[in-house]
Amino acid sequence: MSISSERDIVLARQKVRALATELGFSVGNATLIATAISELARNIVAYAGKGEMVMSIVYNSDRTGITIVASDSGPGISDIPLALRDGYSTSGSLGIGLPGARRLMDEFNIESQPGHGTIITVTKWKP
Numbered sequence: 001m002s003i004s005s006e007r008d009i010v011l012a013r014q015k016v017r018a019l020a021t022e023l024g025f026s027v028g029n030a031t032l033i034a035t036a037i038s039e040l041a042r043n044i045v046a047y048a049g050k051g052e053m054v055m056s057i058v059y060n061s062d063r064t065g066i067t068i069v070a071s072d073s074g075p076g077i078s079d080i081p082l083a084l085r086d087g088y089s090t091s092g093s094l095g096i097g098l099p100g101a102r103r104l105m106d107e108f109n110i111e112s113q114p115g116h117g118t119i120i121t122v123t124k125w126k127p
Contacts, residue, residue: 003070004050009041012053019055020066025126033066033124036101040070040120043097048074048117058123065106065125070118077112084110 001012013034020030037053044051051072058067077083086099098120102108105122112118 001053001055002050003041003044003053003072005045009038009045012041013038016055016066016068019057020124023057023064023066023126025066025124029124029127032104033068036104036122036124037068037070039097039101040068040122044070044072044074048072051117063125065123067107067121067123070120070122073117076114076116076118077110078114080110080112 001015002008003012016037017030017034020033021027025033037055041053044053049072051070051074053071054069056067058065084098084102098110101120101122104124106125107121107123109121110118111120
C-alpha cells in the first residue's frame, strides 16, 4: 500500500491489526504490531514524503508470522546505528520511532544509503 499522508498511516495500522487478528495474534500482540507499523509509516511521511508498505503472512517450520516491508526513495539514513539509538532524532521528535519499532517486533532489518532511500523489514511471530 502507498504511504504518503496521515490517513495512510491510520489505514496501514488498521490493515495490519486486522491481519494480525485474523491470524490469531492476541489483542496485545496485534496492538504491538500496529504500533510498530505506525512508527515506520510515520517515518516514511516525515522523512521521505511517500513510500510503500507491503504486509505478508510468513511461515517457517513451526511458526506463523507477519512480515512488513516499508520502503521509500527518500534521503536515506547516513548513520544507521545512531538512528537506532533511543532519543536520537533529526526532526526534533522524541526519537522513539525506529528503536521502538525494533523493540516491538521479533525481527528487524534496515538497509539504507544516503540519497537512495530506506528499506525496513520487520517480522512478528505468533507465539
